[in-house]
Amino acid sequence: MYIKNLTKEQAKQIIKWRYETPYDFYNMDDDKDSLNELLHYYGVFDGKDLIGFYCLESFAQVPIGREKGLYPEMEGLIDLGFGLKPELTGQGYGYRFINFIIDEIQQKYNLNKIRLTVAEFNKRAISLYEKLGFEMKSSFTANNTAFLVMIKKL
Template identity: 50%
Template sequence: MQLLVRDMTEEYAKQILTWKYEAPYDFYNNEESAESLTELLENPYYAVLNQDHELLGFLCIGSAAQVPFGSTVGAYNEDLQDIGIGMDPAITGQGFGTPFFTFILSYIQETYQLDSIRLTVAKFNQRAIHLYTKLGFVKKVEFSRNTTEFLTMVKHF
């Protein structure tokens, strides 16, 4: 399957905001609000489409990919580019994570010529952590915000 990265549009953003994940991944559900729409449109978010131009997921880079509280506890002290991803819940848990994220990593490397990249994941999301580890990410910093524990992971290219 061929994947494409496109600029985020209002149509894609509105579609993403309607995605609803099953528990425990409902942690990643977005609120359908003007503020959430603005977040997706005014920050470096990109749509990931299949060859039929159907929205499969998104990626974001920079501080938009960070958990804001993490900065207050030193989780982002190392000067690295951050990446965040999301996949349509209709296709999660079906073995598509590896080709999806491999494509995104290739895109990021080609576009930004980075030596290293960092991501942040909720610690309960063992499915994602397994994928990230398989693709060469290593655990770095753990921190908590309220009742949620987070983990940063870094990959060196």
Template identity: 45%
Template sequence: MELYISKMTESYATEILSWSYAPPYDFYNNELSQEGLEELLNNQYLAVIDQYENLIGFYCIGQSAQVPKGNEFGVYERRMIDIGLGVRPDLMGKGFGSGIFRFILEKIHETTNLSTYRLTVAKFNKRAIRLYENFGFKVENEFYTERAEFITMISGN
């Protein structure tokens, strides 16, 4: 599968907000709403597409990749690049994760000058945590919200 980056469009954003993940990943399901569309179209999100322009996933960097409640726990005080991402539900668990994540990291590295990256991931998401560990990310902090427990993982300096 060849991967490319595309500007987030309203069509891609609508598709992402309509994705339906099976439990326990249904935690990541969203509702199609104006607020959700505005968030995805805020210029911090990019679409990951294949050679046929099929939407494969998305990513964002910066504040959009953070869980706001984490600020109360001081988990975002260190300056680094926060990364958030999602993969189309039907591609999960089929061995595409490493290739997609490697591609996203390469694209971020090409466009930024910091070498320290941070991810925030729900603590129950063992599959994602294992993937990130395979790329050298290590758990840095834990915090909780009303909905879930989270960990931050960092890679780099």
């Protein structure tokens, strides 16, 4: 696997990814705002195939949570968000995918913690994050969806 900045064409591919219910919550809108945001993300590739993406800092936070001050700044902590291509989810690929991303950002930043936010209904992802060493630290509700904020100490 390797990482590179997303091109406009690759960002458009991601916008077209469609997850099955209930994960369709993560489907992106096909609009200019989504495209512009994705251009701040990094693509994760396996060979020539775009298999996922990740984003950092404010791009990885739920906007309402950020507005309410639910993401306190901490020295040595970075927020991480990511997505795996729909065809690859639920097949045990996520552990390797997320570990790869964590290793990459650890090499770039002086970190001692990584924080992520996940929708509470996404039990499959929460179970994976716990296996990766993330612990639930807080929760909040935004737009009728409950979210968990999880932190992994490095």
